[in-house]
Amino acid sequence: MSNARSLADIKIDLAPEVQTIMARYPTSRSAIMPVLELAQQKYGVVDGDVYQTVAELLDVPEIWVFEVASFYTLFDRTVTGRHHIRLCTNLSCQLRGSDALLIHLQRRLDVESGGTTRDGIFTLSAVECLGACEVAPVLMVDRQYIGDLTVEKLDALLASLADQPAEEMS
């Protein structure tokens, strides 16, 4: 997504908030994670242009930015769908049926875990624990948690999201 923007545009976009973020830390390296997160919020993806810009803004080697972006699973390094569904498949959710829900979502969306639907609306990921085991099975869609899932609840969710822009979910 950042391909459509020049490095200078990205820099202008990020610069004001980068200063605020850097003020929280004694080293600029500490700002890499929050600035990457900021970039992902704005562009939906962190990629080569973002790495280069963040490195320049923070005056750190680009490899430092890349090693952070490639280690943490919440950084999307390829373009995702308008809505990113992260279904927890870990133990507490598995014991309450998340395996079947994953199969249902894969069939409904016709994608494997990690894939994006052809219309670009949904990305589906099976993820490790979301830390909401009391409402298992649970998923995270964009930034919102939805628990006590059933097949019917999933179908209703997909229907409600299909025409909804990503921003409206948070």
Place this chain on the structure above:
Amino acid sequence: MSELVLLKNIHDPNAHQIATYEGSGGYQGLRLALRDFSPDEVIDEVKSANLRGRGGAGFPTGLKWGFVPKDSPLPRYLCCNADEGEPGTFKDRILMERDPHQLIEGMVIAAYAIGCRTAYLYIRGEYQLSIDHCQQAIDEAHARGYLGPDILGSGHGLDIHIHKGAGAYICGEETALLESIEGRRGQPKLKPPFPAVAGLYECPTVVNNVETLACLPHLFRRGSEWFAAIGPDHSPGPKLFGLSGQVKRPGVYEMPMGLSLGELLEEHGGGALNGQFKAAIPGGVSAPMFPRSEFDVKMDFGSLAAAGSMLGSAGVIGLDETASIPVVARRITEFFSHESCGKCTPCREGLTWAAKILRRIEAGQGQPGDVEQLEMLCGGIFGNSFCALGDGAAWALGATVKHFRPEFDALIPAQAQAG
């Protein structure tokens, strides 16, 4: 039902707001700590209360604070570990979402004790509501003079910054958490030096769990004797237990430590979802499971350690008669394999190998010797990795084989025939 302390207000929809918190006695503990105690006396009071860390290890909090060198010219840091990511564990999220001022007040008290003026609250990135409510609590606390350059006129100053994690379970390990705040991959570091001496930015640092810090306002408002009188002598204070899995009433429950695992699951969790319980994991998936025959074990640090497991995060997962233990073992091992940071060979390679064997067994393609191979791998991983991730993974897997070996054999065609 014992008195609720940490969860007293959580059903109030306004509990996350400072007016509600102050109305229920909030920030009185901080006022008393700043007025009546020197920093050293705060540490002594926490030692007297015998508050033990609620993050997993159960290390005495006052002792940990006491390790911070008093003559160091370097800045000191306090980091709150809110990177809750162990399956079965969600207690800290409940505190941060619903009553976050307890945590903020606790952080100010802890920072005062160790002479820290900048603290970081490391919250896992998925916890957006926790992040929002904690940031709101920080802003409100600033506005009321509980944070800032001169807290309540004491001369003690503190700023708290939230640092969001980004989806790496290993960052719950304290040295990995510090690496992450420094802007690196969250890979653990060899100890010593311990963070108290050389932690964040190589400066003296204390890392405490959310629940540990949330205990402090109550401890100072009501005194160390009150705190120490709750529960067993060696594991005092209010404690949160998260119940999940195949229990009828999953949720977070507060009670003194020392009740039995069976009591917790049956009386508070409402019993098994289907039939009876087969087994339970007492403290997040790294804690070795107990079969139903051992449900009389007491839920406290010492009793669980003596019984071959641990309290850990007190995330209790119930498994009923429909649960397949080999499947559970596979899922747990896959989790640790996925979340291994890759730094140590035994953890990185051993868990990948173990997960592969478990998938094979589950698919009915197990071979004679597979279970022995798993036991060998557990022995090779345990004690041979930098941090507790490898230990926990091997320990948890080993317990499934130890207690439920026939379930594994039944899935291996040659052994099922022999049996």
